Amino acid sequence: MYIIPAIDVLDKKVVRLREGSYSDVTVYDISLEEQIERYRANGTDLVHIIDLNGAKGDFSNQSYLFDIVQRTDMKVQYGGGVRSIEKVKELIDAGVYRVIVGTQAITNPSFLEELSVLNEGRIKYADHIVIAIDVLDEVIKYSGWLESSPIKLVEYIDKCLAMGFYRFLCTDISKDGKLGGAGVELYKKLLDHSPIIKLIGSGGISSMEDIEALNDLGRIESCVVGKAIYENKISIEEIKAWNLKSLIKF
Template identity: 40%
Template sequence: MKVIPAIDLLDGQVVRLHKGSYTEVTVYADSPLITATEFENAGFDHIHIVDLNGAKEGAFVNLPHIQEVINTLGISVQTGGGIRTFEDVKALIDAGLTKVICSSMAIKNEADFVKAVKTYPENMILGMDLKDGKIAYSGWLKTAEEDTYSFLSRMIAEGLQEVLCTDISKDGTLSGPNIELYRQLKRDFPDIRLIASGGVSNIDDLIELNASNIDAVVVGKAYYEGHITLEQMKSLTA
């Protein structure tokens, strides 16, 4: 299993939201570069950065901060937030992003998302953020009508290889991940690369996810709140 440290950016600061709410924000650092450097120094070569402004506003508000991390550290970055069109995907990949996570675009502009999956199959990640069992988008403020499994099946048929699944009810809560959800997804879609996200509270959660054959997990608040160390996270990184 690959453990991926997370940085959520809001107005250039490193933050975490509670259950996706923009009214419940905790600021952890003023410099994403300093935080990313801590991850790189601990031996991580790939990190997860979300532009929360972008997710809500549909524009790459924090891209300069992300590019500073890439250009300074030479680290691999997957990012999401504000991606609405195929041209947005192309611009991010051209800017040095390794992987691009799309949620809103996949629902609201499926044609461009499918085009991106076919053009950049190794670089595209479906951000399947679940709220009450439905895929949420637009900064988790709206939910899609189509059944989650139906949508995911169609995207896999188009060539999708990787999914980042977040149980929004768990995100930022430190209450433990929805492991049964990830196990079920892995059973039903064994060929997809599955990244778990949301709720990780300690090293035991990572051990259980690893034992469940989950491909990767994103860790954010548990680290920032001191519930898990970078050394522990690195010890379970394949």
């Protein structure tokens, strides 16, 4: 299991939300460029960047973020406000390693169908897509966690798999930003239902013990760690050591 450090951006500032609430924001005294460089300098090659403005339909951050993403040599897993096929193509063609899709995949029935068959040359776009599943009490949330979907969690996973999408970023909202431990039971349920998925865990990770608990499931591809880094619960050096060990085992 690989650890992916996270950077959430709101109004061009590095932040973390508590349980997805835009009214409960912690702002950190470091720029996006500085944080990316901290990770790069410590051997991290994959970073998770979320545009929180974009997630709620405000695209004022996007030109700022795109410029930084295009200039870094790190692999970027990017999400927030990806609302069209054209935007997915723009990001991947510009060098974004993975694009996270959430709201549009849930609210527009044709979006994933179109994306599933989109190919250009050697690029199969579905291979670069991460399906975001943000969950609160087994209810899928979207639009910056402000809306609820009527589709059942496992049914949605099955639908995505049937169209060729296999990598899922599952955020346990009840854990997110609280440093209260990872959603191990939720992830176990998803993996028991669909053992073939590539699952990325997110939310609540507060220590290396939480990382170990996720790793003990044996089937989680990676996990996203954010607030625990900023609050000095997990060091970048620990992440580097873990990821090196994971790569050696792989």
